[in-house]
Every structure is written in C-alpha cells, then in structure tokens.
Amino acid sequence: MVSNLEKLGYTAMTSVQFSTIPKLIEGGDLLVKSQTGSGKTMAYAIPIVENLARLNPKLTRGDGCRVVVLVPTRELALQTYDVFVKLLKPFTWIVPGCIMGGEKRKAEKARLRKGINILIATPGRLIDHIESTANMRLDTIKWLILDEADRYVTLYITYRAQPT
C-alpha cells in the first residue's frame, strides 16, 4: 500500500487523512466534516482497501459487494472510481465497480452478476438495482460511505416532493 501511494505521488497524509485513517482502520463509525479538496476520498478509500487487501483467504468476486460508496453525482462517481482503481493496483483480486444514473442498466446488471467488491453508486440508480437486480445483495456489505452526506437531505426532499 505504502509503496503504491508513493508511486502515485502521495508521500504525506493531509490533516483529515491523519485524523481519520487510523480510526477507520481500527473500525467503527465516523462522521467527517472537512473542506473541499482536503483529501476526504483517500481518507476513507485507503482504510477500506487496506482492510480488504489483508483478508485471508483473499476476497473473490463471489464474496459479493463488501463496500458501497454513495455519491451524489455522476462526476463524483467517476472520480471516486478512479481513486479506487489507482489504490487497488497492487491488489488485482479486489474488484471495484460503478453504477450511476444515465448508464445502461443491462450492462450494470451483468457487471453486478459477475461480482463487484467495492461499489460506487449514485442514489437513484442504487435504489433501482436494489429493487430490480437479483445480484444486488445487501447482506454482504460491511462498509457504507455517504460521500457529501449533507446533499442527500436535499435529494431526499426533492424525491419526496415529486408527484407519484
């Protein structure tokens, strides 16, 4: 993990990473509030990858979805997916995946069927797959990240305000 981070150009932790990474590696729930651009994505992604990489026996696609990272927008979903892809470079057996509004549901269903260990999702599309995709199982999930959690309150109010 450390040598991969160094290769990626990360030689020191940011302040939010310094205070959150050890706590998340220990386990437990955390609410983090920090400025934009302060490195929050890596603050949760590093402990998740570290935890999954240490599992013995090694994680397989068949173990299903261990992590759901909920993000409010497509842009953030793609950015977050890229961060996980970089961090997972030395751990090729751990599979990240992304599902989001605007993409083809059928292709996403096929990828979910094959097995995704770390799932990055936008809220509407996640609900969609929970309701309609047999392979979208929730019982294997060990970590749930709500990135930009405050934005879901607005999204929820907008969703509830829609006529049925």
Ligand SMILES: Nc1ncnc2c1ncn2[C@@H]1O[C@H](COP(=O)(O)OP(=O)(O)OP(=O)(O)O)[C@@H](O)[C@H]1O
């Ligand atoms: N330890 C580090 N050293 C150097 N650069 C870092 C470090 N951690 C993260 N970065 C870089 O800082 C930038 C911002 O990181 P990130 O997107 O995770 O911030 P954020 O707090 O999640 O921002 P936002 O609130 O906008 O989502 C990224 O380009 C990332 O690669």
